[in-house]
Amino acid sequence: MPPRFERVAVIGVGLIGGSLALAARTAGLFGHVVGVGRSLTNLEEALRRQVIDSYTLDPQAAVANVDLVVLSVPVRAMAPVVAQCRNALAPGALVTDVGSVKRYVLDTVEPVLPAGVRFVGAHPIAGTETSGVAGATADLFRGRRCVITPGTRCDTEAVLQVRALWEAVGMEVVEMSPDRHDSALAWVSHLPHVLAFAATRALERHLPEAAGLAGPSFASLTRVAASSAETWVDIFVANRSAIARTVEDFLATLEELRHTICQATPEELRAWLEESRGAHQRQLRASKEKS
Amino acid sequence: MPPRFERVAVIGVGLIGGSLALAARTAGLFGHVVGVGRSLTNLEEALRRQVIDSYTLDPQAAVANVDLVVLSVPVRAMAPVVAQCRNALAPGALVTDVGSVKRYVLDTVEPVLPAGVRFVGAHPIAGTETSGVAGATADLFRGRRCVITPGTRCDTEAVLQVRALWEAVGMEVVEMSPDRHDSALAWVSHLPHVLAFAATRALERHLPEAAGLAGPSFASLTRVAASSAETWVDIFVANRSAIARTVEDFLATLEELRHTICQATPEELRAWLEESRGAHQRQLRASKEKS
Numbered sequence: 001m002p003p004r005f006e007r008v009a010v011i012g013v014g015l016i017g018g019s020l021a022l023a024a025r026t027a028g029l030f031g032h033v034v035g036v037g038r039s040l041t042n043l044e045e046a047l048r049r050q051v052i053d054s055y056t057l058d059p060q061a062a063v064a065n066v067d068l069v070v071l072s073v074p075v076r077a078m079a080p081v082v083a084q085c086r087n088a089l090a091p092g093a094l095v096t097d098v099g100s101v102k103r104y105v106l107d108t109v110e111p112v113l114p115a116g117v118r119f120v121g122a123h124p125i126a127g128t129e130t131s132g133v134a135g136a137t138a139d140l141f142r143g144r145r146c147v148i149t150p151g152t153r154c155d156t157e158a159v160l161q162v163r164a165l166w167e168a169v170g171m172e173v174v175e176m177s178p179d180r181h182d183s184a185l186a187w188v189s190h191l192p193h194v195l196a197f198a199a200t201r202a203l204e205r206h207l208p209e210a211a212g213l214a215g216p217s218f219a220s221l222t223r224v225a226a227s228s229a230e231t232w233v234d235i236f237v238a239n240r241s242a243i244a245r246t247v248e249d250f251l252a253t254l255e256e257l258r259h260t261i262c263q264a265t266p267e268e269l270r271a272w273l274e275e276s277r278g279a280h281q282r283q284l285r286a287s288k289e290k291s
Numbered sequence: 292m293p294p295r296f297e298r299v300a301v302i303g304v305g306l307i308g309g310s311l312a313l314a315a316r317t318a319g320l321f322g323h324v325v326g327v328g329r330s331l332t333n334l335e336e337a338l339r340r341q342v343i344d345s346y347t348l349d350p351q352a353a354v355a356n357v358d359l360v361v362l363s364v365p366v367r368a369m370a371p372v373v374a375q376c377r378n379a380l381a382p383g384a385l386v387t388d389v390g391s392v393k394r395y396v397l398d399t400v401e402p403v404l405p406a407g408v409r410f411v412g413a414h415p416i417a418g419t420e421t422s423g424v425a426g427a428t429a430d431l432f433r434g435r436r437c438v439i440t441p442g443t444r445c446d447t448e449a450v451l452q453v454r455a456l457w458e459a460v461g462m463e464v465v466e467m468s469p470d471r472h473d474s475a476l477a478w479v480s481h482l483p484h485v486l487a488f489a490a491t492r493a494l495e496r497h498l499p500e501a502a503g504l505a506g507p508s509f510a511s512l513t514r515v516a517a518s519s520a521e522t523w524v525d526i527f528v529a530n531r532s533a534i535a536r537t538v539e540d541f542l543a544t545l546e547e548l549r550h551t552i553c554q555a556t557p558e559e560l561r562a563w564l565e566e567s568r569g570a571h572q573r574q575l576r577a578s579k580e581k582s
Contacts, residue, residue, distance in 0.1 A: 076557075145504060183501070185501075187497070188494070188508075189505075189508050192509050192511065194545070195486055195490070196508075196512070197563075198545040200567045200570045200571045200574065201548070202541045202545070204567075204574070208570075208573070210474070210479050211574035212465075213438065213465075213479050213578075215416050215435075215480060217483035218482075219575075219578065220512070221482075222574065223508075224508045225570075225571040229561050233557050240552050243549075247545070250493045254486070257485060258485070258535060261527045261535070262535050266524050269527060273523055276495075276516050276520075277516060279495035280487075282495070282502065283491060283513065287505040287506075287509070
């Protein structure tokens with residue numbers, strides 16, 4: 001049986017925060033939702049679209065008497081916003097977040113929480129190419145995976161409630177340590193963004209006129225270079241050590257492929273590429289298995 | 292006014308060769324088309340789908356008395372197949388190819404052509420993820436770009452005929468040197484494939500279980516790792532020096548981004564990513580401009 005939260009504060013009413021509010025309201029999980037943001041235009045649009053019931057620019061005013069706080073601001077802004085409203089948080093309140101990096105959030109948010117307030121981090125793995133409440137939809141999460149990363153400031157009930165919330169909006173919930181999450185996401189999300197930003201910039205520097213001959217493969221590689229720079233500064237900085245390690249490991253394999261192209265026999269190169277195709281098929285099955 | 296070729300040999304009736312035959316027949320540019328291949332199954336399917344009028348396994352028999360030969364086998368197989376049938380090629384015949392690498396084809400095919408036979412290389416930039424005549428369609432080329440790379444064994448009329456042929460099947464034709472083509476394609480096609488094969492293999496080696504958390508960005512990055520290993524061995528080997536240079540240039544920019552993530556201020560990182568986003572927008576416009 002999914003939980004019901006009578007009063008909810010969504011801090012950051014963007015694509016993810018807005019979609020969660022919509023989906024949870026649709027499913028009858030949220031009572032009154034107050035939105036917090038920096039942009040009145042965005043909050044007014046959220047109100048007009050009935051994503052939220054009311055809004056304020058003041059986090060402290062928003063969290064008074066709420067059962068649930070959803071942090072959906074950039075990960076490096078989470079601890080500052082919690083510090084700003086901590087005095088108004090009622091004991092027993094539950095705080096969760098939707099950040100793409102979990103160790104950083106845990107290490108920065110937990111220390112500023114007041115006693116008696118529980119925290120369970122979550123990362124719903126859903127699109128981030130668009131931003132703002134304009135793109136929010138109630139079915140953004142359906143069929144996708146959500147990672148929850150309990151830390152030291154929660155109890156079994158809190159974990160169950162956060163799990164049930166994400167399941168109720170259609171996600172398959174996986175529980176793991178923040179570090180394991182961050183290493184995995186460095187590979188399957190942060191590395192693709194690093195390569196997209198780098199390939200785009202490198203082409204611009206070395207042979208910009210070649211863009212005219214670009215077909216679907218370059219478009220796929222660089223698609224996410226359209227993502228918000230603000231969002232990705234935040235993620236890159238908050239997960240820099242895992243990303244540095246991942247880029248290092250990736251470079252060793254890239255170097256090996258380059259060497260195989262330049263020095264090996266065509267048969268050896270073919271064997272290398274066939275291994276890669278096999279891995280691709282396994283990865284495709286793993287990612288689609290339950291989505 | 293597009294040319295008409297009464298007798299045409301298509302050597303290699305796969306996705307590209309088959310689609311060209313379909314499109315050119317539909318447009319009334321080709322009379323009798325004889326297909327040449329290694330697989331009877333594929334040739335019979337081509338005949339059944341009316342892509343070709345007849346077939347043979349013998350290139351020499353196929354090219355006797357033809358006006359046009361279309362080489363659509365892997366680029367490293369082109370010169371050997373031309374050497375095999377050169378004695379049957381009539382003076383005045385026109386040979387073209389559809390290979391993804393142009394310097395290699397020019398350097399290997401021109402020396403084995405008999406006197407009086409003209410050659411104009413072409414590269415219709417269209418999908419290669421699927422292969423075989425099964426995927427061939429008359430509209431594969433529509434709205435896409437085709438590069439032609441005249442060498443030393445052609446005359447103005449031959450260039451005009453090859454240009455007119457590709458324009459008649461819906462392509463925008465661009466003429467450039469083989470080296471310029473190969474450098475450009477190394478960036479916009481070969482590099483994306485190198486990165487896709489490498490990323491897939493690297494994840495498999497370092498953190499295969501992370502595939503379960505892969506979202507659309509990893510899928511985009513690695514999509515073309517599903518491509519035929521045979522095709523890509525061929526392209527990588529035939530264009531290895533341009534690819535090595537491109538990977539080198541790309542690595543310098545990747546290294547710079549890694550350094551910026553790890554060492555620079557968030558403001559510097561943001562400026563870097565914004566540059567990249569701007570370049571992405573320009574590249575998107577350039578590639579879509581006329582398609």
